[in-house]
Amino acid sequence: MVKYSSRTLNRTFAALADPTRRLLLAHLARGERCVTDLARPHAMSLPAVSKHLRVLEKAGLLRRRRYGRVHEMQLDAKPLKQAAKWVEEYRKFWEGSLDRLAVYLEKTNKAVAKKGNK
Amino acid sequence: MVKYSSRTLNRTFAALADPTRRLLLAHLARGERCVTDLARPHAMSLPAVSKHLRVLEKAGLLRRRRYGRVHEMQLDAKPLKQAAKWVEEYRKFWEGSLDRLAVYLEKTNKAVAKKGNK
DNA sequence: TAGATATTTAACCAGATGGTTAAATATAGT
DNA sequence: ACTATATTTAACCATCTGGTTAAATATCTA
Numbered sequence: 113m114v115k116y117s118s119r120t121l122n123r124t125f126a127a128l129a130d131p132t133r134r135l136l137l138a139h140l141a142r143g144e145r146c147v148t149d150l151a152r153p154h155a156m157s158l159p160a161v162s163k164h165l166r167v168l169e170k171a172g173l174l175r176r177r178r179y180g181r182v183h184e185m186q187l188d189a190k191p192l193k194q195a196a197k198w199v200e201e202y203r204k205f206w207e208g209s210l211d212r213l214a215v216y217l218e219k220t221n222k223a224v225a226k227k228g229n230k
Numbered sequence: 231m232v233k234y235s236s237r238t239l240n241r242t243f244a245a246l247a248d249p250t251r252r253l254l255l256a257h258l259a260r261g262e263r264c265v266t267d268l269a270r271p272h273a274m275s276l277p278a279v280s281k282h283l284r285v286l287e288k289a290g291l292l293r294r295r296r297y298g299r300v301h302e303m304q305l306d307a308k309p310l311k312q313a314a315k316w317v318e319e320y321r322k323f324w325e326g327s328l329d330r331l332a333v334y335l336e337k338t339n340k341a342v343a344k345k346g347n348k
Numbered sequence: 349t350a351g352a353t354a355t356t357t358a359a360c361c362a363g364a365t366g367g368t369t370a371a372a373t374a375t376a377g378t
Numbered sequence: 379a380c381t382a383t384a385t386t387t388a389a390c391c392a393t394c395t396g397g398t399t400a401a402a403t404a405t406c407t408a
Binding site: 121122125128129130134187189190192193195196199203205206 | 236239240243246247248249252255305307308310311313314316317318319320323324
């Protein structure tokens with residue numbers, strides 16, 4: 113068993129739950145970018161993107177450095193490591209999904225038989 | 231590159247962002263459970279747990295079968311597979327984090343030198 | 349049929365989220 | 379000093395979220 117910080121997982125998964133933020137991370141994965149560059153491909157205002165970046169920052173998924181008026185963002189994937197570990201705990205369950213389906217169908221049939229029909 | 235359904239990832243990550251729901255999944259991983267059993271260890275009302283279960287269900291993370299008045303829940307981890315794949319795309323970034331830190335420090339020093347101090 | 353049990357639905361509430369526009373702040377360039 | 383650029387902050391709004399309590403629904407048991 114791995115030890116997880118609940119708050120960290122909350123923030124990490126919540127940050128990943130938004131498609132704009134996942135795209136921002138993907139862009140960051142291709143190098144540091146300033147806010148304006150990161151915002152350009154998104155059909156939304158700059159303040160909206162700024163907010164998304166702050167969410168990612170609070171989740172520890174990016175670091176910010178200021179060079180004059182320009183804020184340079186850098187991906188920090190470390191929180192994803194914990195998230196990945198958490199998800200991996202369930203790997204055996206999706207890998208065994210066919211066996212599980214068989215059990216499911218068997219049980220269903222029993223239940224149907226018990227009720228007489230449908 | 232893997233193909234992801236954005237909606238599925240939205241729902242999966244959002245479902246995982248709540249600690250109550252993560253606990254419910256952990257309990258489900260130990261076998262099927264009815265709503266009352268799942269609710270017992272949680273310090274909240276039954277309708278609250280019922281809502282959480284519906285969120286998990288809509289995210290495809292559990293299947294529900296009714297035996298009379300009892301609803302039996304079963305973990306379905308398949309959506310986690312996609313989530314895991316998405317996260318894994320970033321593995322190289324957290325594994326290379328030390329190299330990245332070195333780059334970071336070097337750049338910082340350059341910037342500091344340029345500005346003269348602090 | 350009456351009463352207990354399992355679960356959901358409804359109505360409500362406070363606070364978070366994701367967006368907007370307008371204004372403020374900070375820096376850069378002329 | 380003025381103007382342009384990069385970014386945030388503020389104020390606002392609609393919708394979602396996570397909880398509550400009370401009532402409805404469905405089923406089981408006596």
